[in-house]
Amino acid sequence: MTRSHEPKILELLPPQRQLSPAIAKSIENLLDTLRQDPTKQHLLNNANKGRAQIQAFMTKMHSDANGVPFSTFDAFVKRHSESWTNHVKDAEKMNDKAQIDKRKLLAPSLGQHKLSGIDIRVGKGRAPDDKVYQESDYARNHMPRGNFLLSYPSLAIDSGEVIVHYFPVIRGYPKFTGQEDDHHVKENIASEFFSKPIEKAKHVVVTRKENGEAAHLAVLKTIQNEYIFAIGSKNTHFLVSNMEEIKVACCQDISECRAYRAALPLGTAILQMIENLAQESREMLCEFLWQTQTTACFEVLCPSHQHVEPLDHLLTDTPLFYALSFPDLEPSAGTKIAMNPVLPFLFMELCEVQTVPFYMIDFDVANRHILTDSVRSAHGFEGVVNIFLDDELNVIGIEKVKTNWYVCLRAIREKAKTFWGKFCEEEKRKKELIDKAAGDASKRVENHVSTSEEAKDVSDRVEKKDLLSETAKNISNRIRNIQRFTKMSDEMCHTFQRLGKEFIEYIHSNGVAEERKIGLRHSLADHFPIVWKKFLQDTGNREAIKILI
Known part of the structure; x- marks a missing residue:
């Protein structure tokens, strides 16, 4: 039983088992546009695959053991909490191979709710995480770059027990390998990041690798139909409901301020992007992310922090969407690496969200060197990320290739x-x-x-x-x-x-x-x-x- 003297936790709406009619219609209209263009049938097939994967995920995660939609958010959290609690314990057992940072959630819109979060990352401090990912199956399969969970205090359904419940809010894109800055990862190591041998690939979605900063976005929704945004950098995340809350959320506790040094400007860029959208596009984006409970992954191009590519043509920090990911510890075989990326790209474009450039090609492993060499000989940008699909249009692996320049x-x-x-x-x-x-x-x-x-x-x-x-x-x-x-x-x-x-x-x-x-x-x-x-x-x-x- 909930103790009456304790502050009430944030009241959120439970996630939906199916897309709303409005979102479903928007996606269907998008697919109709592809059907009418004979040159885009390959995109249509992949978009259909993505839609099916999203629906399968929602059915699996957003309903109880009997397939009934959750009536409350508490019931949703309770249903999956054991798995995520074990995930936290497994991360703790990794000792110096993983870092767990507890976060106080201080946005005014959260009131006095006893809600906190934890960021889990592979590696410690600024040390490279490559070695851990190469040696640990658990890290590769369950610890993406971007791993933010919220922790609830005891729920009313706990019958007086003091139990902390965890549920995922941010689950970033999986770690992938390929060409690093000083070597090309050996084939036997690279294959560990694939679910099938690369010889099984039939298509490749080629996306540009932008030279920016990794950032994430997920959306929650209160019973008052107000959106709560989970935003941040690769390893540090927080919750806010609007732009005015960002500095308070990051720096109200002065001891935590330094930890948000990277997350604050990136979160600001993401939220500014949302606020700049037309109302219809903004509503469609927020509803889609809330209903699916997926994480949108971005590269934020920052003119104030230019690595190698010149960005002085940009006036402000500019987020570019590059992937959508499921918060699922045990994904289905077809989404073990990631979901098919085509529908997320097309849907984000529909919402007027900028994306990284992408295109599709057929793939034959015998001609792999042609794909690689064409990128290496290019000039003026970092490189590409190749997303390999099998004959069923499932993602079986991801690989990066960088330009020699x-x-x-x-x-x-x-x-x-x-x-x-x-x-x-x-x-x-x-x-x-x-x-x-x-x-x-x-x-x-x-x-x-x-x-x-x-x-x-x-x-x-x-x-x-x-x-x-x-x-x-x-x-x-x-x-x-x-x-x-x-x-x-x-x-x-x-x-x-x-x-x-x-x-x-x-x-x-x-x-x-x-x-x-x-x-x-x-x-x-x-x-x-x-x-x-x-x-x-x-x-x-x-x-x-x-x-x-």
Whole structure:
């Protein structure tokens, strides 16, 4: 029995077992448009597959053991809570291979409800998660990048027991592999991320890999028919009902403020996108996400944080939708990796939500190298994510391929950041030694000790490393290693080796002034494309437009 003195938990509507007539009609109209175009029958078939997968998921997860829709949200939570509680326990058993962060939910619209959340992620801190995913079946199958659960206190149906119930709100896209920034994952490892051998693939949905920040969106709905948005970055999420609540939700508790440093601007971008939609589109998007309980995955392009691709043509942070995922610990065989992506793409376009570019092609494993080489030889963007479908149009695996242009520039960027950090530290240390020596020298002048002798002593004590030549050598070796696994031509390899060396010399000669050191460090981290473009202009250099294979 619920204790009367405890605050009442947030009253949410239970998820629906079927799509509402309005949403179902919108999807049917979309499919009718495809039926009328003979050139889009492949999209029609895949969209139908996606619709069937969504309906199967809703039937399975949004009804009780007898197939009856839930009458209350509490009943829905109770039905699946044991599985998710075990999921939390399994994550806790992973020790240093997983991180669990408990979140206080502080948005004013949540009132005094005793509701909190936990973010579960693979890996600890900023350490790469690749090794854990490669070695752990549980991580690959049950721990996507983006794993946010809400925890309820005891429910009325608990008969006085003190039990915490968990239910998923955010379930991001699964970890996938392929080409990393410094190597191509070995075939035997890559195959662990597929549900079937790649030879079984018959089609590929090719999506552009955007050079942004991962973000998520899910929607809950109160009994007052108000939407609650679950938003955030890859590893940190929170709940709000409107834009005004974001800063309060993230920073009301000052001890938690730092944890939301990435999530706050990304969540803001997602919510701003929703508010900018026309009312009909906004309602359709929110209803679809609430009814399906799916997670919409985005890449947010941030002009204030540019990695390698130039984004200064954008005026604001811009979310691009790239996937829809089910919050299901034990998905059906057809959606073990992910759902068919075509309907989500088309539906988001219908809602006027920007998506990453995508297209479909037939696939023959014998011609796999053609697909890969065409991406590697491209210029000006990060790469693609290939989503492989079998003959039943089920996703059997996901693989990324990056352009040689991107991989080489990212290598130069990372070496430049390291170089500049070391250079500034050495300059700081040198200045401290000189200042100390100057103070000592002034005292020795009084005792008739030669300042030239003191200067020589300082010179001998200051360690002199040729950071320029050392970094140039590191860049040359790095580009050469990249060539080994990308089959980049000698001409392109030598071009980027030369550009990397000249770039280090350029930032050294242009950033030595004391007032520019901090600014350059920031620019290399957050505006590298702008610095690189200026380097090319100032030195008369150019990148090769086509990378020969």
